[in-house]
Amino acid sequence: MVLNMEKIFWCDKLVDEILEREEKLEEKSDVFITESGLGASGIPHIGSAGDCVRAYMIFLALKDRGLKSKYYAVSDDRDGLRKVPIGFPKNLEESIGHPVSNIDDPFGCHRSYGEHMSSLLMDGMEKIGVEFEFISSDDLYKKGVMDKEIKEILKNHEKAGEIIKRETLQERYTEQYPFFVICENCGKIYTTRITDFHNDKVEYVCDESFLGKNSETGEEIRVKGCGYRGETSIRNGKLQWKVEFAARWKALKINFEAFGKDILDSVKVNDAICREMLNFEPPVHALYELFVEKSGERISKSKGNVFTPQVWLDYGSPESMRLLMLKRLNYTRVVNLFEIPKHMDEVDRLANVYFGEEEISNERERAHLKRLYEYVCLLKPPEEKPLTVSHYTLIDICNVIPKKIKNRYEIIKNILLRTKLLPKDFDESELKKRIEYATNFVEDVGKTKREKIELTSLEKKALSIFKEKLTEDMSAEEIQTLIFETAKENEIKPRDFFKTIYRVILGVDQGPRAGSLIKIIGVERIKEIISEYR
Template sequence: MTSVKLPPLDLSPALIEAAKVSKAWPFEEARKLLKRIEGRDPSRPVLFETGYGPSGLPHIGTFGEVARTTMVRTAFRVLTGDRIPTRLLCFSDDLDGMRKIPENVPDRAALEPYLHKPLTAVPNPFGGDHKSFGDHNNAMLRRFLDHFGFEYEFASATEYYRSGRFDEVLLRAAGKYQDIMDVMLPTLGAERQATYSPFLPISPTTGRVLYVPMKAVDAKAGTVTFEDEDGTETTLPVTGGNVKLQWKPDFGMRWAALDVDFEMFGKDHLTNAPIYDRICEILGGKAPEHFVYELFLDENGEKISKSKGNGLTIDEWLTYASPESLALYMFNKPRTAKKLYFDVIPKAVDEYVTFATRYPSMSVEQQLANPAWHIHSGNPPEVDVPVSFAMLLNLVSASNAENKDVLWAFISRHVPGVTAESHPKLDELVGYAIRYFDDFVKPTKVFHAPDDVELAALKTLDATLAELPTDADGNTIQDAVLDVARPIERYQDEKKKGPDGGPGVSVSWFNALYRLLLGQERGPRFGSFVALYGIPETRALIAKAISGELVSGNA
């Protein structure tokens, strides 16, 4: 168990009443859970569980289960006035056999002799202090959960099976063997039916997890008999970690053994949920409340896989953005499939700042719908970030900043009194912006050479900026930039109205400026960017675009 304590909550009557009708999805799930435990001993803890398959390196989807479950747990605590104890168990299925070697591990050939052995019996290919592949991946998950500050208990299937914590229910499974088979066999093809068993013995000769039919199941003795890999008829007790259950029966067994009250899982489990529930009931348990979320996709629209290593890892996100931005990504629309790759990071960062900044001025009802409330378990911090992440990225782009000092020189001039010491959250974003730009923006920058219309427009823009005071604010500069484009037919938009009743300015004008001056297709509000970057510096950038110096840098 981690040493982190559950954070205190605002349990004012107004907040509890608002929680009873809040439409935020964690409160909707918490109200279902509250109905589930009606009439139950209130001193009995409500158990929230998340599952982790350590067959590959942890990915963000794994973190998402813990973050989202924590959000439901916090909502439940509010609804009950925090009078009913709760637990969050993060369960690792590390006794599973390694059925294939992940693509993203070093020296894959060295792991081939360990195929089908439990993940906690496979050597650690990454080196270090962790004895096994399963131990290493478990540690990676715990490291991030600890970094984020979750309150949870970690559980290892290897430990639970071998210590005897599942023995009672495993003996029950031996007694209900045929009932479990009656649930499972109709879900399988004819070939699989012929060899299927819910019990997977671990070979005493090879140490592998065996997918073999049972010759006999002795419920009274609590044993199974099967043919080992060397052809020997072997009998093992179902207790003590000598066997484990197939993954579908294992779900239901675990729920029954631990009295799990709530577990969420991905849409890929949806068709199997009735199977898990039925096996749980056969083994004497009550199926938990479920929450089914949509899966994450990579930039090609393919499902993210731990073994493939596609999509983002936990460490990759945290290299370029804060944990809070990641938690926001998890909170938003969990039942909608979302692409999870590097391009989503800047938007998540700025959206988090927006929600956190607005939080203090909101009513109680609005606060409970604000993602910041759920991300911070009801205790959002004060956030003051006067420059957006998107703006910082473009400032890095224009200035070619390689360190924080360069960016802070611009920021301090634009926002007097703001320093790295007074605004540590902004300083954090400055570091993220430099890393993100270097790795993802800079390699894709392509400056366009201005055509005749663009060349004339740039010269007019330069002359216009020259007439403005150097301390002009973003709105003044934005108006001046719009005035440059109004008489140019290419940039007129008949659907918009200008201040004189004529055509408005098309977004194509700003797209052209981004391509010509920043080498990008998109950018921030241009007037605000110029105010932050500086009018003299922007004019110097325009001069380079006019002379062709920026284009020559493409090579």
Template sequence: MRQTRRAGPTSSAPAPAKGRNSVSQAESWPHQEAQRILDRTKNLDQEIILQTGFGPSGFPHIGTFGEITRTTFVRLALTDLGAKNTRLIVFSDDMDGLRKVPLTFPAAMNEHLGKPLNEIPDPFGCCESYSGHMNGKLLEMLGRLGFDHEFRSSAQQYQSGVFNNGLKQILDRVDKVCEIILPTMSDQKRQGWSPFLPICESCRRLSTTRVTAYHPERCSVSYTCDGSVGAVNGCGHTGEGSILDGHAKVGWKTDWALRWYVYGVTYEMYGKDLIESANLSGKIVRALGGTPPVGYFFELFLDETGAKISKSVGKGVTVDSWLRYAPVESLALFMYRNPRRAKKLFLGAIPQYVDELLEEIEAHYGAAVPPGQRSTFGYLRPDAPASDPFVRGLRYGTLAELAGTVGTTDIEILSQYVKRGIGWPGGDDGAMKALISQAALYHREVLLPTKVAYTPAGEAERTAIGTLIDYLAQPNDPEEIQTRIFALAKESGMEAKDLFKSLYLVITGQERGPRLGGFITVLGRDKVREILTGALQAAGSR
């Protein structure tokens, strides 16, 4: 009789909110962005290059995920609009000099300050270099999430000579580049500034070298290694080095411009903190004779308190922690929602986004998507099968509460409850079970710790619990236990429902739960006695 529930008027499935989840997404921001790009290229056959950047001086963070996800949305929209040749480049700045050792990393790394990241040993000892380790982490994430992309390592690109021509251009026009950058710098820093950062042939650092002369005819620069980074000083070496083949790189904004120029990047997103940098890089590309990409800036993520999430410190939510409690599509949905609005990214937001994801799935499979258009879920799961293998008609919060009520994270047990309770909502068992177990973990690790432990304060209540503890010392039939609890309530002058409520609160932290007799048996008498005793002690010691 419950089977029809999903489709019936009393269905617990959330009714699709009007306007919120739509099948036709003609005005979705990725679509608009794609249109902006095509307005520029005007040609569906032209190669369109979308780029995102990664700084491997630390682990890939949620911002990296967001950038790649959002860029992928735009790429999908481009395809929908008929673009035939799109590529996504994920560029890793692994030739940057190490400026600061991350907090939790070995202090021994300090000796490598100023060296290119790809020349610093892996502190974890498993990869060929520090940045190699971080690149590996990034690729692992991208692989797991199924992002189609082309990975580029800055160091490899420089060394391979791909950038040589661009570097020559910069050297030839170094005055113009300086004209662009210098006015934005303080007077003190202007003198001696150069877009080039040669690697010192003696100590292998590039953050400590200072260019003293340009030699465009030889494609080289003269430099002195007398700068400092952190507590490390340059080695004092003076020499001349090629700017080609990875012997030097160019600094930040010039570097960005170089990539745009050499690859012919069509589109790139960045956080709004980089707007100014992007403007300057754009000017540099123009000075080189290139065209800056179509750009799009997005708002920064905030933590629960509204403060900006720091990239360097591990504050805030990581991709891994979100994925521990929710499917990746829910995080993708977070990224899909208005990127121009600062949003709070914290674990407490998970139920909302999972529920909205379920609604989007409902909408996606509930109505035919017109050709050439894409549902929201179609962005989140471009490879979504035609028939619906996904979970729907449920609420994440319900599942989490169920886990709390039943007091277990065991998938098989919880699955039985779900099947009997509301009927299996259809779809794939694996997806369903994954969601159940995620919700259960969420309850145990996120929800539960915020709840204040209930302490039985009433005299009658405590007497009853005390008696129950003794009673449970001996094995008894579940029905007998059940009956005994009612008797206990009567003996101590309590309403039965109050005693039940109290026991549920103590055992599961919630006001309701399964039939206690059987429940106690399932949990184990000893375990329950332990919990009850603990509660009495907590109450007594107040």
């Protein structure tokens, strides 16, 4: 039986669900639209990029089926600022409660704080190959794109409140309108409440309060309304998140949006609002688990453990980062810098499977891995197998061959060729990029925890003797001779002792002339490495 690769990967299965949803619709989709939100109130982290990558992959999967598709990246830039992120000026505390699109950029490079934050994520998206149509929520409200949906929700706010209560057990919106006005006096958004709605206008009072926070100091900040009463347009505010997604989905005719486990309740409410109030079948969803740091704590936009896409791309390829996002959705993933070499090697393994250099006996698993590789390559896999080389080994080699060494690239290339870790024909630019990633990792993060080489007591003894006799003033030829003599004195075949030297220093069985290599790396550094094998 020949397996259909387009039916075994989660992206392709979701396209089937999107097409099943389409059959229920009275008004058919001319264009299939996927969406993800861009948080604009805090520093965008790698989890934020995950939302974008998943939505983009469904966009690609739809196109792969011959369907017209678009991907919208929607910035939540009318949200109010609740927390000052770590590393931001303390005077930003004065803007807590204001829409992020109305706050000046504290760094002076963008029109607003919200635009600054959105630009960070857009930069990361572009670097990992995600193409998108940018939409500002602030513009959606200003231009009245969601007017019809807003009016329907405000007109029937009691019903919305009952749905919210049913789905979340929260009773607040059985008495209040699920809408925040931007106060025309103080400019804050979360301190207002609507007292009446009529003729497309809302009457409101700014008398609520909430707790903000400075994440740098940990200080909680009580933000209070100014007491102002007024009347304004529905375009001068925003829907509460328990109904906002629904309005946006209908107004933009969204077919798909993934979401994280942390907003599951919100999605349930918005799905119900779609069906019961807006006469719209909610988009197909994909529920995914969250990224956590090594300690098990969820990565946050406002805390100091922000792991941005740009950080990953200093040490790993766009393909490795896309793989992180595309593997199974339904389990929590630990994200730290030491995951990067692992994912670099996983991408190489997928390439080997795809091009038939690694045999996978299970047909279903083989088809799944090949389809995963196609998505990692944005459904444009290379015609020939790209360069693959153990990233862990490359890090080990870069760790012992300092950046300052003359002809460093040629030395590293020679080591890889002699150990047959490189094919005879390879792309020099690819190798240079891989060495750059590995070098950055060594310099900024440190050596990975490579398993120690298993040595016999005789090998350890010979290494110890070699280390004691090795001196700074020796020439490369004298070091080469010392290796031969030490092997013979300890009744070890010189060939085997040279192999031990290479394995201890580089983690591989062969390399350039050992005496020259040790001289290049430096006697002091070599002694440090050998000392680990006492």
